[in-house]
Amino acid sequence: DTGVSQNPRHKITKRGQNVTFRCDPISEHNRLYWYRQTLGQGPEFLTYFQNEAQLEKSRLLSDRFSAERPKGSFSTLEIQRTEQGDSAMYLCASSLISAGRDEQFFGPGTRLTVL
Amino acid sequence: AQSVTQLDSQVPVFEEAPVELRCNYSSSVSVYLFWYVQYPNQGLQLLLKYLSGSTLVKGINGFEAEFNKSQTSFHLRKPSVHISDTAEYFCAVRRYNTNAGKSTFGDGTTLTVKP
Numbered sequence: 001d002t003g004v005s006q007n008p009r010h011k012i013t014k015r016g017q018n019v020t021f022r023c024d025p026i027s028e029h030n031r032l033y034w035y036r037q038t039l040g041q042g043p044e045f046l047t048y049f050q051n052e053a054q055l056e057k058s059r060l061l062s063d064r065f066s067a068e069r070p071k072g073s074f075s076t077l078e079i080q081r082t083e084q085g086d087s088a089m090y091l092c093a094s095s096l097i098s099a100g101r102d103e104q105f106f107g108p109g110t111r112l113t114v115l
Numbered sequence: 116a117q118s119v120t121q122l123d124s125q126v127p128v129f130e131e132a133p134v135e136l137r138c139n140y141s142s143s144v145s146v147y148l149f150w151y152v153q154y155p156n157q158g159l160q161l162l163l164k165y166l167s168g169s170t171l172v173k174g175i176n177g178f179e180a181e182f183n184k185s186q187t188s189f190h191l192r193k194p195s196v197h198i199s200d201t202a203e204y205f206c207a208v209r210r211y212n213t214n215a216g217k218s219t220f221g222d223g224t225t226l227t228v229k230p
Binding site (some may be wrong): 004042044045048050055056058083091095102103104105107109111 | 117119151155157158159161164205207209216217218219220221222223
């Protein structure tokens with residue numbers, strides 16, 4: 001069990017550029033979640049997948065945001081035409097849904113700074 | 116919908132003193148309850164969880180929490196804190212349902228342990 005990994009750990013970009021983040025979950029986990037955390041606040045839910053199916057998207061997820069999990073393993077989160085308000089820590093978590101228990105294991109996050 | 120209120124944004128305490136971090140929640144349905152810890156520039160680590168059964172839950176690092184359904188609270192306690200407990204602590208809830216994946220977090224409490 002190597003844990004949830006996220007790449008890159010830090011990303012600095014200019015406003016208007018596109019960025020893509022990757023999350024590799026714990027290998028046997030079938031659920032994968034994306035959260036966004038801004039300074040001084042708790043994580044806010046963005047979206048989650050069960051295997052390759054995207055089951056829920058937050059209203060926070062504007063049209064500029066898209067997430068995929070093509071083979072039910074790793075996931076990517078893309079932000080198009082970044083804005084300064086997108087600056088945040090993007091957290092990925094994974095879990096194994098089993099008998100009603102669904103403990104989420106978090107990765108270290110990707111910190112995005114939009115200049 | 117669920118919401119979480121962490122009643123103290125900052126809690127300073129001296130080493131070896133007891134501490135309580137307060138969490139209240141609001142939900143129209145039954146929920147699971149969690150406490151996470153976040154160290155600087157790291158992801159969230161699960162401290163403890165309440166799923167069902169005994170309302171007193173013990174977690175890692177000597178922490179415990181008590182679920183109080185009538186007061187809709189889930190306060191975190193530790194009888195004697197260490198310098199290494201300095202971190203951000205988040206309370207979270209999730210609907211009591213296998214298909215309800217997302218967690219709702221509070222805004223966090225910064226625990227600072229002073230020598």
